[in-house]
Amino acid sequence: MISLDTILIVTSGGLVLGAIYALMASGLAVVWTTLGIFNFAHGAFIAAGAYIGWQIAHADASGLGLVAGTLGTLLAMFVFGVLFHIALVRPFERRANIVAASVITTLAGATVIENVINLIWGPRSKQIGRMLDGDFSLGPIALSMNDLALVVIVVATLGLVGWFLGATRTGRSMRAVAQNREAAELMGLDVPRLYAAAFGLSAAMAGLAGIFIGSIRFMTPTMGADPLMKALIVVIFGGVARFTSPIYAALIIGMVEAFSTYFVGLYWTPAVLFALMMVVLVLKPAGLFGKHQRTL
Amino acid sequence: MSTPLLELRGLSGGYQPIQIFQNVDLTVEQGASIGFFGPNGHGKTTLMKTISGVLEPWRGDVIFEGQRLNRAKARGSRRWRNFNYDVVTPRRMDPKTVARAGLIHVPQGNLLFPEMTVEETLSIAPLVAAERHQSSAHESALHEKVGALFPRLQERRNHKNRFLSGGERQMVSIAAGLLADPKLLILDEPTLGLSPKLRLELCEAIKTIRAAGVPLIVIDQDIGFLTELIDVLYLFDHGSISRRLERAEIPSHDQLMAMLFGEAV
Ligand SMILES: Nc1ncnc2c1ncn2[C@@H]1O[C@H](COP(=O)(O)OP(=O)(O)OP(=O)(O)O)[C@@H](O)[C@H]1O
Numbered sequence: 001m002i003s004l005d006t007i008l009i010v011t012s013g014g015l016v017l018g019a020i021y022a023l024m025a026s027g028l029a030v031v032w033t034t035l036g037i038f039n040f041a042h043g044a045f046i047a048a049g050a051y052i053g054w055q056i057a058h059a060d061a062s063g064l065g066l067v068a069g070t071l072g073t074l075l076a077m078f079v080f081g082v083l084f085h086i087a088l089v090r091p092f093e094r095r096a097n098i099v100a101a102s103v104i105t106t107l108a109g110a111t112v113i114e115n116v117i118n119l120i121w122g123p124r125s126k127q128i129g130r131m132l133d134g135d136f137s138l139g140p141i142a143l144s145m146n147d148l149a150l151v152v153i154v155v156a157t158l159g160l161v162g163w164f165l166g167a168t169r170t171g172r173s174m175r176a177v178a179q180n181r182e183a184a185e186l187m188g189l190d191v192p193r194l195y196a197a198a199f200g201l202s203a204a205m206a207g208l209a210g211i212f213i214g215s216i217r218f219m220t221p222t223m224g225a226d227p228l229m230k231a232l233i234v235v236i237f238g239g240v241a242r243f244t245s246p247i248y249a250a251l252i253i254g255m256v257e258a259f260s261t262y263f264v265g266l267y268w269t270p271a272v273l274f275a276l277m278m279v280v281l282v283l284k285p286a287g288l289f290g291k292h293q294r295t296l
Numbered sequence: 297m298s299t300p301l302l303e304l305r306g307l308s309g310g311y312q313p314i315q316i317f318q319n320v321d322l323t324v325e326q327g328a329s330i331g332f333f334g335p336n337g338h339g340k341t342t343l344m345k346t347i348s349g350v351l352e353p354w355r356g357d358v359i360f361e362g363q364r365l366n367r368a369k370a371r372g373s374r375r376w377r378n379f380n381y382d383v384v385t386p387r388r389m390d391p392k393t394v395a396r397a398g399l400i401h402v403p404q405g406n407l408l409f410p411e412m413t414v415e416e417t418l419s420i421a422p423l424v425a426a427e428r429h430q431s432s433a434h435e436s437a438l439h440e441k442v443g444a445l446f447p448r449l450q451e452r453r454n455h456k457n458r459f460l461s462g463g464e465r466q467m468v469s470i471a472a473g474l475l476a477d478p479k480l481l482i483l484d485e486p487t488l489g490l491s492p493k494l495r496l497e498l499c500e501a502i503k504t505i506r507a508a509g510v511p512l513i514v515i516d517q518d519i520g521f522l523t524e525l526i527d528v529l530y531l532f533d534h535g536s537i538s539r540r541l542e543r544a545e546i547p548s549h550d551q552l553m554a555m556l557f558g559e560a561v
């Protein structure tokens with residue numbers, strides 16, 4: 001028999017996974033909805049964020065602690081995302097083949113980032129370590145403090161980004177550019193700058209996800225490949241009709257993955273996820289919560 | 297003589313590689329409004345998009361309040377046909393510069409931002425003018441004026457744009473244009489495809505805008521409406537201005553059609 005305890009443990013595992021996926025997928029969706037391109041370097045951004053965070057925070061490196069590590073990573077990754085956009089995406093901005101061209105340039109960018117990480121930090125795996133020690137329990141729910149902190153920070157971050165996009169003029173301008181570039185240009189909005197800001201925001205979110213992954217798993221230069229695939233599944237599975245769509249989808253995917261890993265096995269889990277995605281896409285091509293392909 | 301508000305000198309453009317209009321010369325004097333009238337598909341919208349910088353001018357200059365809005369240098373001869381000239385030469389014109397100078401273009405038949413609410417849309421419209429006057433008092437005065445002009449939008453403020461009727465969408469577009477505090481406002485077929493009642497409502501609003509002293513460039517298919525608004529009418533066909541008529545010289549609709557299509561009509 002499956003005990004309630006088992007269910008709760010698996011559920012909390014799914015919650016943590018879902019939170020990390022939500023952070024990655026909504027970061028990916030910010031670029032996807034705003035620029036209309038898919039950033040294949042998002043996984044490499046995650047790795048870069050993890051290593052920068054490790055460099056600042058870890059006792060073996062600068063040893064400045066996790067708070068400084070996180071803030072430093074957010075800032076560094078924002079700047080990095082902006083530069084990445086200027087170098088590898090902006091040149092195609094007004095060309096019809098931007099989608100195809102940016103597949104190649106972002107893939108190329110990802111490879112370069114991974115190799116540079118390898119060059120600087122070496123191939124040996126590292127770990128940032130837990131943000132918090134101890135366990136948290138409330139009734140039958142038991143989570144490690146680290147997992148709890150992770151979920152809380154993700155919720156707060158997504159809330160902040162959602163507020164930024166919905167309530168500030170810059171965030172609204174970003175959505176405006178995403179929905180109708182020409183009208184935004186006629187309004188005098190600085191389109192290239194808003195695109196760059198979207199990339200920067202997305203990269204900073206990836207960096208934060210990297211730190212979280214580094215806190216619970218081992219880091220390698222290619223650590224972003226699997227999360228990128230998951231984020232892609234989440235974005236396509238949930239659609240991007242709203243900022244919240246990938247978040248719900250991420251929770252569902254996280255839960256499915258946790259339960260499937262426990263009950264079906266690790267080996268079969270990717271197949272389960274892809275099967276689920278196929279069914280959803282056949283029935284709802286714009287995603288589970290989707291109405292349109294590209295909005296925010 | 298004072299510097300004209302807007303001057304086009306030998307402006308040509310289109311969609312590469314197809315040229316749509318050529319050698320357009322035009323002057324809008326300070327405080328004056330002009331109208332455009334011409335058959336469908338002959339390039340009026342393309343010309344306006346070029347003036348506002350969303351399309352690159354091929355040749356010629358756009359001069360606003362004595363300042364050239366485009367770069368002087370023509371772009372490369374495009375000898376390498378598929379070469380990405382965006383990387384090596386800057387665009388000749390930047391829509392942001394045009395809008396910040398105060399030349400605001402309300403595009404034709406436009407659904408601005410489908411997933412944004414009316415209120416959100418109008419909240420970002422004044423950003424472009426924020427650099428010119430840094431007082432928020434000015435901005436709220438503008439908001440008040442626009443609110444009075446389109447009371448209907450107040451009721452609809454929390455609706456998404458895509459749920460609005462055609463007339464309401466047009467109102468949002470014009471309201472957004474006004475909130476940008478234009479020195480010259482381009483209205484491209486503002487009353488196209490509206491029901492007679494809404495059309496009337498919108499025409500009244502546009503007349504109020506004109507009466508408030510905002511210079512306009514209006515493209516419309518209704519000569520009567522144009523005549524009430526403007527000082528000079530340009531007949532536009534086959535990608536160039538074929539006639540310039542002072543307000544007093546504007547004939548009836550039928551005579552105009554004869555002018556455009558020959559006596560046979
Ligand atoms: N994006 C585009 N790419 C290529 N050609 C275009 C594009 N948009 C319009 N055209 C062509 O340019 C020509 C002029 O179109 P334009 O919209 O400027 O005409 P118009 O005078 O504004 O017509 P209307 O009165 O119907 O608005 C048309 O022949 C049209 O087919």
Ligand SMILES: [Mg+2]
Pocket residue numbers: 340341342404484485
């Ligand atoms: Mg037109």
